[in-house]
Amino acid sequence: MRFAKKRANFSVMHPLIDQRRAEIAELCRRFAVRRLEVVGSAARATDFDPATSDADFLVEFVPGSGLSPLVQFFDLAEELRTLLGRPVDLIEPGAIRNPFLLAGINQARETVYVA
Numbered sequence: 001m002r003f004a005k006k007r008a009n010f011s012v013m014h015p016l017i018d019q020r021r022a023e024i025a026e027l028c029r030r031f032a033v034r035r036l037e038v039v040g041s042a043a044r045a046t047d048f049d050p051a052t053s054d055a056d057f058l059v060e061f062v063p064g065s066g067l068s069p070l071v072q073f074f075d076l077a078e079e080l081r082t083l084l085g086r087p088v089d090l091i092e093p094g095a096i097r098n099p100f101l102l103a104g105i106n107q108a109r110e111t112v113y114v115a
Contacts, residue, residue, distance in 0.1 A: 012043070012044065012045050012046075012110065013038050013042060013043050013045055013110040013112070014038075014041075014042045014043075014045040014048045014050075015045075016042070016048075016050065016055075016084060016086075017038050017042055017055060017084065017112060020083060020084065021112060021113070023083055024036065024080070024083070024112055024113060025113050027076060027079050027080065027083070028076075028113040028115070030079075031061070031067065031071075031072045031075060031076040031079075032061055032062040032065030032066075032067055032072060033059060033060070033061055033062070033072075033076065033113060033115065034060045034061060034062045034114075034115050035058075035059070035060040035111070035113065035114050035115070036057055036058070036059050036060075036111075036112045036113040036114075037058040037059075037109045037110060037111050037112060038055065038056070038057055038058075038109065038110050038112050039056045039057065039058050039091070039105045039108055039109045040056040040104075040105075040108055041053050041056075041108075042055045042056065043108040043109050043110045044108045054086055054087035054088060054089055055080070055084055055086055055087070055088050055089070056088075056089045056091065057080070057088065057089070057090050057091065057112070058091050058092075058093060058109065059073075059076070059090045059091070059092060060092070060093060061073075061092075062115065073090060073092075076090065077089075077090045091105075
């Protein structure tokens with residue numbers, strides 16, 4: 001599944017995520033993440049409700065890292081949830097089959113980490 005490139009050269013993601021980039025980068029290194037992007041309301045920041053919104057991330061893992069894929073996926077999600085203090089959904093690019101969902105993701109996404 002191909003994803004569009006980021007449209008702007010500035011970050012508009014919610015400060016909750018932007019201000020924790022260093023901690024998120026450490027988690028990404030620990031769980032062998034190749035690329036992590038925030039999508040949806042947390043990427044737009046305009047309709048993100050700090051009281052109720054979850055944080056959705058598009059995640060690509062480094063293949064052959066030696067870590068169990070289940071550990072990578074579920075432990076990363078739990079660590080992000082703990083760090084951000086809210087529910088977290090992880091989405092792997094290959095899991096997106098719906099073209100309308102893909103179009104929506106491509107409209108609101110910001111890179112958080114690249115290995």
